[in-house]
Amino acid sequence: MKIEIIYGELANLLGEHGTQSLLAETFGEQQIIRTPFPHLPRFLVDDVDFVYMGPMTEQTQRLVLDLWRDQKELFAKAIEENTVFFFAGNALDLVGRSIRYEEQDTIQALSLYPFDTFCRRYDRVNEFVCATFNNMPLTGFRSQFTTHTGDAGAFPFLVVGQGNGMNKDIRTEGIHDRNFFATSLLGPFLLLNPSFTRWLFARAGYHGTLPYEKSLLDAESTRLEDLAGTFNRKRKLDAFFKAYKDRQNQILDASLPSKPPVDKPTNKEA
Numbered sequence: 001m002k003i004e005i006i007y008g009e010l011a012n013l014l015g016e017h018g019t020q021s022l023l024a025e026t027f028g029e030q031q032i033i034r035t036p037f038p039h040l041p042r043f044l045v046d047d048v049d050f051v052y053m054g055p056m057t058e059q060t061q062r063l064v065l066d067l068w069r070d071q072k073e074l075f076a077k078a079i080e081e082n083t084v085f086f087f088a089g090n091a092l093d094l095v096g097r098s099i100r101y102e103e104q105d106t107i108q109a110l111s112l113y114p115f116d117t118f119c120r121r122y123d124r125v126n127e128f129v130c131a132t133f134n135n136m137p138l139t140g141f142r143s144q145f146t147t148h149t150g151d152a153g154a155f156p157f158l159v160v161g162q163g164n165g166m167n168k169d170i171r172t173e174g175i176h177d178r179n180f181f182a183t184s185l186l187g188p189f190l191l192l193n194p195s196f197t198r199w200l201f202a203r204a205g206y207h208g209t210l211p212y213e214k215s216l217l218d219a220e221s222t223r224l225e226d227l228a229g230t231f232n233r234k235r236k237l238d239a240f241f242k243a244y245k246d247r248q249n250q251i252l253d254a255s256l257p258s259k260p261p262v263d264k265p266t267n268k269e270a
Helices: 017-027 058-080 089-095 194-203 213-235 238-255
Strands: 003-006 032-035 050-053 084-088 098-101 106-108 115-119 125-133 136-144 146-150 158-162 175-177 180-183
Touching: 003 017, 017 032, 017 050, 058 089, 058 098, 058 106, 084 089, 084 194, 089 180, 136 194, 136 213, 194 213
Parallel strands: 003 032, 003 050, 050 084, 084 180, 098 115
Antiparallel strands: 098 106, 115 146, 125 136, 125 158, 175 180
């Protein structure tokens, strides 16, 4: 398998070194393509099974967009061919139409999806977000001074139950298009949500276990139990937690090798 980490030396803010370690330990360092800046990503010119990019500074965003704008068609082609992507934090902003800074300039983004990013410095939102994807409960943290306008809900990834969506007027978060997944949420998100991570990696062709999987799953379960206990009266999260347990069991059962059928004794043998 080929797993590409794009600009890991720059796009690694807010705990995303953890995601890079998860990828290396899951797939093996020999399978990892660590593309350094300012090289173009490998997925633009070669088959890659899984592409990851994490959050970065605003200055790095500008440099990346300057480098990538002429590659929009190749980027879109990789998405259309079902390459699996996961973009975390403000890597999401790169695939919108523009990034506008309050009382400053606006820079053109890749225009792969019909939303815009508005940056209001020193007006940071920090919150815990509880959401679902295909009835799978997921959690993450938002820490950003941006909001997303335009048709931000056109390609929804998550349906938000607690916290805000891509802006305060919608209840969806992130981008999901074929096998392209992007979210502003942090955590790191893939470590916080190992059941989803197992499902996502399977889309790239990986059907093994995660490193420290039991600990990750136990922590995920405890986190959601605590959430249900804290917010149950107001949010009625018993059903949310039950959905998580059911979905986790489905994922784990599907990954186990099938057991051979047991022959029932015939009347003569009995």
